[in-house]
Amino acid sequence: MPQWPSLQLPAAAAAAARRATPFALCRSSSSSVSASASNQDLVACSWQKEDEAEAQSLVVVGGGAAGVYASIRAKSLAPHLNVLVFDKGRFLSKVKISGGGRCNVTNGHHLEPLGMARNYPRGHKELRGSFFKNHGPQDTMRWFSDHGVELKAGKAVTGASVTENGKFVVKVEKRTVDFVDHVNAKYVLVATGSSQQGYSIAAQFGHSIIAPVPSLFTFKITDKRLADLSGVTFPIVKAKLKLDGIKRSAPELTQIGPMLVTHWGLSGPVVLRLSAWGARELHQYNYQAKLTVDFIPDIHIEDVKRILFLHKDHHAKHKINNSFPMEFALVKRFWKFLLEQESLDGDMHWASIPNNNLNTVALRLKQWMFEVVAKGQFKDEFVTAGGVPLSEISLSTMESKKQPNLFFAGEVLNVDGVTGGFNFQNAWTGGYIAGTSIGTLASSNMRQQQPYLQLDGS
Ligand SMILES: Cc1cc2nc3c(=O)[nH]c(=O)nc-3n(C[C@H](O)[C@H](O)[C@H](O)COP(=O)(O)OP(=O)(O)OC[C@H]3O[C@@H](n4cnc5c(N)ncnc54)[C@H](O)[C@@H]3O)c2cc1C
Incomplete structure (x- = not known):
């Protein structure tokens, strides 16, 4: 079973996590328990039982806009949550290339949900409700001014299944001899953009896929x-x-x-x-x-x-x-x-x-x-139309209606907007809502389990 690698958080988020977590924080490379306040790698400690680690774990498939946003949001809400983000390529690569290096991260002209929704050829009806109310362009602008994002990793997820007791088994592409090919998790977020592998994972859980075609x-x-x-x-x-x-x-x-x-x-x-x-x-x-x-x-x-x-x-x-x-x-x-x-x-x-x-x-x-x-x-192409139908997920939580604890966000869904920052805003909003749902679920699970857990003695 793998050691949970680290999700590096920006200093502000890590500090918030240190304040809130009932666990000691330790470096992924160290086998001994350390509660050093300067540690920023938030990983399951060696004394934590594997089952406990899995029970409080989130695997995010795809480290693009939606995946990274969701991870940080979930981790901020549930600092004890072990978060592992897989990306088959480079993290946030589209954010770096978009807008010719001057990325339109959102659209400041449409600050209310109805105006926003009108700019999504796929999604203009469904997104009129709570979606952008939960986290709209102004929230995104504030988030960017509050955080810096730093992440490093690189593995492709090639499939996922669920065990009888509701745990996910996530298959990871084997690239090095000592790299595990399965990771267990309580929650999975699929944020794979327009990748075929993301659609395959969704299909494995009974989702239909609206045929992807280019847009923009x-x-x-x-x-x-x-x-x-x-x-x-x-x-x-x-x-x-x-x-x-x-x-x-x-x-x-x-x-x-x-x-x-x-x-x-x-x-x-x-x-x-x-x-x-x-x-x-x-x-x-x-x-x-x-x-x-x-x-x-x-x-x-x-x-x-x-x-x-x-x-x-x-x-x-x-x-x-x-x-x-x-x-x-x-x-x-x-x-x-x-x-x-x-x-x-x-x-x-x-x-x-x-x-x-x-x-x-x-x-x-x-x-x-x-x-x-x-x-x-x-x-x-700038963006892909098609993917997982919006009718198959709850837009207030981003959770699958087919499989509990499975979440989707970003371009993997059948949402795409016109140019002007609308596509990133879909990823930020979906990522934020998914991260909030997972973080909230993990926190409430944690509270239920707390009497049985050994807490950090400090
Ligand atoms: C050239 C270009 C310019 C753009 N400019 C803008 C712009 O200015 N404004 C705007 O709003 N939008 C822009 N877009 C669109 C925007 O980039 C996307 O809508 C947005 O990135 C979608 O975010 P996402 O997180 O859903 O997917 P992505 O950003 O595509 O991230 C998905 C990630 O998942 C990873 N992945 C896929 N499959 C797997 C797997 N099986 N295992 C592990 N990892 C996997 C990928 O490597 C990728 O890093 C642009 C797109 C392009 C191509």
């Missing part, structure tokens, strides 16, 4: 003309996604915001949001869709035409390349591009532009249609 990606558009505009940013467009084979027009499939032209197609917040709301259908239709873009959403098409005709009257002697209506707030490169699409010579004077060309320019500005032929190729 760019659109590939093979319109050669677009290449000329590569790098141009539009601060505000209105874009509508129409999926082949789908008649309904969901309001979420129309989005307003910034858009960027890339050398392979279209990107930017508007496109990423559309990819999230249409993730499942886009996958179903092999990423074939039509995207209609309104480049000047604040001006009605009839007004666009009127402005163009007025400009023709007032600037009759100006070259069309050099003069265009300021109301449209267009970059010159895009205006010239529009003229090229009309095969108009830029040196022509406004007086010479045929009216039907002006009508077509207005149409292009208001409803340019692009064919989406694929999703942009990005090594890791």
